[in-house]
Amino acid sequence: MRFASVVDAIGHTPLVELKGFSPRPEVRLFAKLEGHNPTGSVKDRIARAMIEDAERSDSLSGDKILLEPTSGNTGIGLAMIARRNGYRMKAVMPENVSRERIMLLELFGAEVELTDGAKGSNGAIERALELAKDPRYCMLYQYGNPANPRAHYETTGPEIIDDLPDVDVFVAGLGTGGTLMGTGKRLREHNPKVQIVAAEPRPGERVQGLRSLDEGFVPPILDVEMLDRKLVVSTDDSLRMTRELTRVEGIFAGFSCGAVLHVGLRVARQMERGNIVLLLADGGWKYLSDELWTRSLERTAADVRDKVMW
Ligand SMILES: Cc1ncc(COP(=O)(O)O)c(C=O)c1O
The missing domain is CATH 3.40.50.1100 (Rossmann fold)
Structure with a gap:
């Protein structure tokens, strides 16, 4: 193809x-x-759908920093597309995710913030929600974004x-x-x-x-x-x-x-x-x-x- x-x-x-x-x-x-998939997971599908949706609704533009709590895969998909489309990106992840995930995110130019491993992905979600209060960030928030299930539907x-x-x-x-x-x-x-x-x-x-x-x-x-x-x-x-x-x-x-x-x-x-x-x-x-x-x-x-x- x-x-x-x-x-x-x-x-x-x-x-x-x-x-x-x-x-x-x-x-x-x-x-x-x-x-x-191009970055190796199902999450490329939702990364594309969420970014395109945010671009269409003008919530994502050149000066915003993409922010996402992720156990890795969504962040890597987002980071790849962010790099191609010219956005900065920050991923918030539990510290006990595998090393390869952090390396891939950094390879695609994302900044990585690690949260307490004992709190798992809930700890990363809490921290990202706190950071998202700053208007410089655009959080696509896969847990609540309708473009996530829609990508699979489509x-x-x-x-x-x-x-x-x-x-x-x-x-x-x-x-x-x-x-x-x-x-x-x-x-x-x-x-x-x-x-x-x-x-x-x-x-x-x-x-x-x-x-x-x-x-x-x-x-x-x-x-x-x-x-x-x-x-x-x-x-x-x-x-x-x-x-x-x-x-x-x-x-x-x-x-x-x-x-x-x-x-x-x-x-x-x-x-x-x-x-x-x-x-x-x-x-x-x-x-x-x-x-x-x-x-x-x-x-x-x-x-x-x-x-x-x-
Ligand atoms: C490796 C892996 N498997 C399965 C899932 C679950 O997919 P979904 O978020 O669509 O429920 C995820 C999501 O983060 C994942 O990273």
Whole structure:
């Protein structure tokens, strides 16, 4: 495919069948590989939509500084487009995000402010809301911006329908809720019986990019009524399934993808037949230095040594 710019190349990601995980031939699993976006995650879609929206409404102009609380992916997408469009950018993130995220943001010219890791993404949100009182900043605020779910309604949903018209279940991680809301709405218009299923981390456990609603913050764009099910995943299971994706299917993805796969397999085992689409939000590159990844590699080495299969 040929595009006029890298921003136009956002989306159009592949939908790949995961035959190795299917519990029976009549139940088919497909993964939408969002790591194929220009900065490596699904968030390029919403970064483009939110910036274009703000430019149209004149809330973003040359002298403003873009500001965003982010666990990394949204900030990186925004920073790439900000650099191309000539805006300054500041990202506010918990200090325990992986080093690669900070490096990528700095590479695209963004300033990074780190907040208390123990407070997770809620700490970053609090700090960004405080900074946003200064009128020099333009905060697009993915948690409350309607352009976030709209980007998925206009791009992710139609792409899935084009590639696989009969989707029975759609599974995605719950972060801002934008993917689930926008894609879910579009898929449901196409097939009112489609099940929309969220993967949510167990309260107190960390899966980068995802959030537990039980920790007190419900994103304004999220309408929980839209979800048919919300299944909880542990950090360990997310990590194990992320490794399984690489081992079984050769797909190198981020930790939230392991959480989505874990939930997808639980749903698949309860089905007689049907098609399940899993949205895999990013590739694995930005996690390589994460201690969780190192721990999982050590564990694999031990398993190989002891001849234990995962
Ligand atoms: C790696 C990763 N997975 C999943 C999500 C969840 O997507 P959404 O914010 O659309 O709910 C995010 C969002 O921050 C993310 O960074």
